[in-house]
Amino acid sequence: MQNEWLYIGLFLIVGVALPAASLIMAAIITPKKSNPIKNSTYECGMETVGDSWVQFKAQYYIFGLVFLIFDVETVFLFPWAVTLNKLPLFAVIEGIVFILILLAGFTYIWRKDALEWA
């Protein structure tokens, strides 16, 4: 088992080296004739107005929060799913109770309109 993770680690190194090498190669080959107009921000020919690092909708953050909760839930369901064939009835009921409790929370946030993108 240890070896398997080592394989993945080595593959990761190869996977990082590949794009890095191609970027470095490209940096050597490509022509460099930049000028201020070329390097300006591209907005379809308009002059850029203001900064683009401004405050965006807080809705993104709420989706992030809800995602975090359900992500943890999904992670809990993975080991449950693996061992379902042992003591089945009890395990199934347990998992379903787990999901139903979370569905109650889900209903709450749905009612609260936290899932509305408006």
Place this chain on the structure above:
Amino acid sequence: MDWTLWLELVIKALVLIFALLGGFAYLTWYERRLLARFQSRLGPNRAGPFGLLQPIADAVKLIFKEELTPAKAYKLVFFLAPIMTLVPSVIIAAVIPWGPPFQLGDRIVTQSIADINVGVLFLMSIASIAVYGIVLAGWSSNNKYAMLGGLRSAAQMISYELTLGLAFVVAILLGNSMNLTDIVEAQRDGRWFVLVQPVGALILWIATLAEVNRHPFDMPEAEQELTAGYHTEYSGMKFALFFMAEYQKMIVVSAILATLFFGGYLGPWVDRWPLLGPVYMFLKIVILLFIMIWVRATWPRIRYDRLMAFGWKVLLPLALAVVMITAVGILLAEINPWMIWLIPIFSLIAGAFASLMIDRSLRRKAYA
């Protein structure tokens, strides 16, 4: 670790990476030719026979293109973002079994880079870090289109990732293991999981479409409103890396879908000639990619608020329902093996109910 093991690893890694690279190059050709067919055009046909040399010509062009870095961009992150986008799309392929193990001399060679016992969860973890490249690319460009594209993409990917994870849970329930080889082996004798759980396969397919930002979920790079989304400011090789990442992700998610629900490398005579495994995988991937491109040619893009609503209010509850139905169905199948067919019946009912609800909600909001 003796040297043969290292040699085996190096050969497998190189074969996989070059297969993905070649797959990427020819997937662009495949997509352009197919889209042209759908639209009664010819598509690229000048470079080589049937335009087969077109990807090479494109690659040469992209390498020699000038790379621009916007003056206002955040240089370091701007440089790292393409790498951070490409790397997950490559290493996610490490755990996919491409064929059954075979005997070579006196050693058994597996046809995957690593055969870990948490393979499915590994897929999910890599899918979850794939968000970073895109969101950082959008942020570091300091361009409003790119920023919006990156944020949209991040919100969309995390929303559909839950559904993705639950669809994985369905496959684990059916295969009773998190090891991808075990899941494939559980589908022997034509017992493909798509037959037992068609709705689960469909959910996984929709979620992967959204994860790789393909049509009809390609809001992050919607040309008409965001120019090119998160890679607006990228050019030359850096752009090529984004492009490569997107197409490699298409290949890899098709491979995952084939592995989890369509029998993976299994097919006739695969036990006698294990090297047929990759051939079957290739055929299944080509068919799934064909469907993806067909979808692109057919359906319009979904509006962003509807995309989020679809992910959260339709797909997530449906996926939870499908998980529960599958668990109960497996329990009943212990009593009588025929009861396993209650799973597809009830899942299809749940799916039909979900589509009915979408229809009703769309009728109610006739203005929207």
Place this chain on the structure above:
Amino acid sequence: MTILFLIIAIVILASAVMVVTTRNLVHAALWLIVSLFGVAVLFAMLNAGFLAVVQVVVYIGAIAILFIFAVMLTRREMRGHGKPLNNNWWISALLSLLTFGGLAMLLSNWDGFSQTPADFPSDFDGVAELGNALIDPNQFVLPFEVASILLVAALVGAVYIASNRK
């Protein structure tokens, strides 16, 4: 193996230091990801594949994303002004030194450092063991369900606070 462990430990500590010292918030988030990833690698080295992957899914894939969202959505200026340390830094340094010393004293009496762990049996499947423990009524059924309730509480609380301003 020891060398690998040392390298990773140094990477984790160094990036943790960078998280608190860098002035740029996005850089801090990126260093945090490096640190969390190092911890995942340590789990993988300890044969705890499940924990390694969960570390990536939950911490890097969800919590760090939330940090990045928070930074991007709230701050107009990415660089902090003012010094990252205030004048009382030496008190906290002293306190953490004392805590570290106390922990080191306690642990010096523990003989676990000199023991090598027993090898796993070849058919040992940690994930299946974990799943069994979660559904075994004598072990962790109750915590499993309590975790669900805790998650719901967090969900409700977060959404309530976040949408209170409307």
